[in-house]
Amino acid sequence: MSSKANAPIGIFDSGIGGLTVVKAVMEKLPHENIIYYGDTARVPYGIKSISTVREYALQITDFLLTQQVKTILIACNTVSAAANQDVRARAGTIPVLDVVEAGTKAALRAQAASNRIGVIGTMATINSQTYEQSILKENSNKRVYSKACPMLVPLAEEGWISNEISRLTIAEYLQDFRDKSLDALILGCTHYPLFKTEIEDFLKDSGTDVIDSAVSIAAKTEALLTENELLNTSGKTGRFDCFVSDKPQRFQTLAERFLGKKLNRIEISPLL
Amino acid sequence: MSSKANAPIGIFDSGIGGLTVVKAVMEKLPHENIIYYGDTARVPYGIKSISTVREYALQITDFLLTQQVKTILIACNTVSAAANQDVRARAGTIPVLDVVEAGTKAALRAQAASNRIGVIGTMATINSQTYEQSILKENSNKRVYSKACPMLVPLAEEGWISNEISRLTIAEYLQDFRDKSLDALILGCTHYPLFKTEIEDFLKDSGTDVIDSAVSIAAKTEALLTENELLNTSGKTGRFDCFVSDKPQRFQTLAERFLGKKLNRIEISPLL
Missing domain, CATH: 3.40.50.1860 (Rossmann fold)
Structure with missing residues (x-):
């Protein structure tokens, strides 16, 4: 060595x-x-x-x-x-x-044809469109849907991971994504893996793979x-x-x- | 002049x-x-x-x-x-x-006999016990009940002022205070006046005066x-x-x- x-x-x-x-x-x-x-x-x-x-x-x-x-x-x-x-x-x-590069590659590999990819993150991450650019650079045929979810960080820090408030917040942010039946959803913030189970539960009938970039x-x-x-x-x-x-x-x-x-x-x- | x-x-x-x-x-x-x-x-x-x-x-x-x-x-x-x-x-x-001194004085004046006073604020404000000390310095016969409400700042910044999530969050934080029928409740964070109406609604049957320190x-x-x-x-x-x-x-x-x-x-x- x-x-x-x-x-x-x-x-x-x-x-x-x-x-x-x-x-x-x-x-x-x-x-x-x-x-x-x-x-x-x-x-x-x-x-x-x-x-x-x-x-x-x-x-x-x-x-x-x-x-x-x-x-x-x-x-x-x-x-x-x-x-x-x-x-x-x-x-x-x-x-x-x-983590952006790592999450992008994992999302593209998630399903045989991951064509519709969602990304959630902080305001700055989403506004920067970095995930979108990173995905489209790999494959310009993909469609990317982004959403800033600023409440998830304070919820994680308060320890409200699976109560009614966190479930309603996840639903409020991800309702559109569930309706779109995405192939993959990138958890684009290091706090979000704490909600992985709750997010998977919310999306369970939509066939979406949840990508933990950690x-x-x-x-x-x-x-x-x-x-x-x-x-x-x-x-x-x-x-x-x-x-x-x-x-x-x-x-x-x-x-x-x-x-x-x-x-x-x-x-x-x-x-x- | x-x-x-x-x-x-x-x-x-x-x-x-x-x-x-x-x-x-x-x-x-x-x-x-x-x-x-x-x-x-x-x-x-x-x-x-x-x-x-x-x-x-x-x-x-x-x-x-x-x-x-x-x-x-x-x-x-x-x-x-x-x-x-x-x-x-x-x-x-x-x-x-x-704002602490101003809020304290206003709470003590709120009712003819404000004996039971609640304070809500950030973790640092509540942990410092400043409101408690400030109130007890004025009158050591008062009882002070404090609660950190860290979710209210991000809720205000997200603009979720009067939806189901903000109402549940207020209820989660203030349930104990409502049960105690406080005389006054100090909004001990500059973001909280945005929720004054919702907090007054939640406390409406408890006879509590809500003190906006601004x-x-x-x-x-x-x-x-x-x-x-x-x-x-x-x-x-x-x-x-x-x-x-x-x-x-x-x-x-x-x-x-x-x-x-x-x-x-x-x-x-x-x-x-």
Whole structure:
């Protein structure tokens, strides 16, 4: 195993939602060391201007590069939409994967003929039309339907995952999509995998495959590391280092809900 | 009229919610010039640590002081809770009013014997127990019931003010309060006045007075300016200057919903 294989995978998000990506990578690649950066002091990015999102994303990229990461996963849909080219340029020879690309590829593969694809995400992700462009670049015959669902993030953070309010909210946002009988629906926000079961229930008679891009990017990471002979083959359980720019109230509870397990140590490392 | 009377009133908030205070002050004091600062690049404060909220509040105070304001209104409940003493110290001889103090006084006056007072707000405001302390300092015989309602801000920003989802959310949060038949309920977040009618409807049989602290602080501002002979008596309609640290998507729509009228010019003035 090359010494570089022992280097960590860097994963970042505007806040704690990206821990759903950490969870998926841990499950797929349990021997990898992972460094996570969540910009909790400045979350949410989804309502900020594109130039602000770019500036923040580059600050985090610089932080991860100083940590000698072997690859960078952009776990934030807003950053993938607004700044993925900027992050790639800054990262140079370090490969960068992002959730938009991963979700797009998975949606196109979901069914024999995925012709009608839905995307849900934050206002910024949807307004940027990144998923739409990403899908049409792969295949211009597809039809893409997009919808911003800004209430799903606060619902996830309140822990209202499967009550009457979350079901009504999902119905309010997805009624049109159910009527259209889409082939695939991309969960284009790192918080949304928490509602995967409820969304699948709501769409159950429409034949729509629900795409969890956290799972998709974990699979792409395995392929990338294998191809570049960078898989950590030490056999030891990987180390997880969690950095945040601020430690908000209820952070521990929320982080553990997203990560799906206990989180022992969190370091506060502001970027400004 | 003294030249200082022509100086503007400075009003600030973590975002655009404080425009409900601007609206109330405009209605009460139409001849006053007003400068508003909304820290839209770093909103929401409610989930941030107290030290971060203090630092941000002082940066905005400095900005308003350079604009030669004659008084400062803290339109943000989180700042009132976490940093009102810091802002007062920095402002020196310029008087500072805050929504917590204004809401407290109004709640205590609401009924002949307001003995059981409820407070709703963001997580940070409620966890800080500022309203509780503020009320008990005035009268230690009162009983205070507090509840964080984090879903109400995103609901207001989504424009879901009086649909089934907002009604269920209000019911979920306020059921206990209705059962307790409170004398007064303080809307301890600048977004909440948008739900005043729905909250009054839900509490209609409980005899609870709903206290809108935007209206309360506008009344206190009039009293303060009158007492200090600082009322603008020019007879002209006051100028309104709106500064924000970032101009998020949908800003115009949202700002106008909170302000209750058209907003012509917004300047972007980051603090960092």
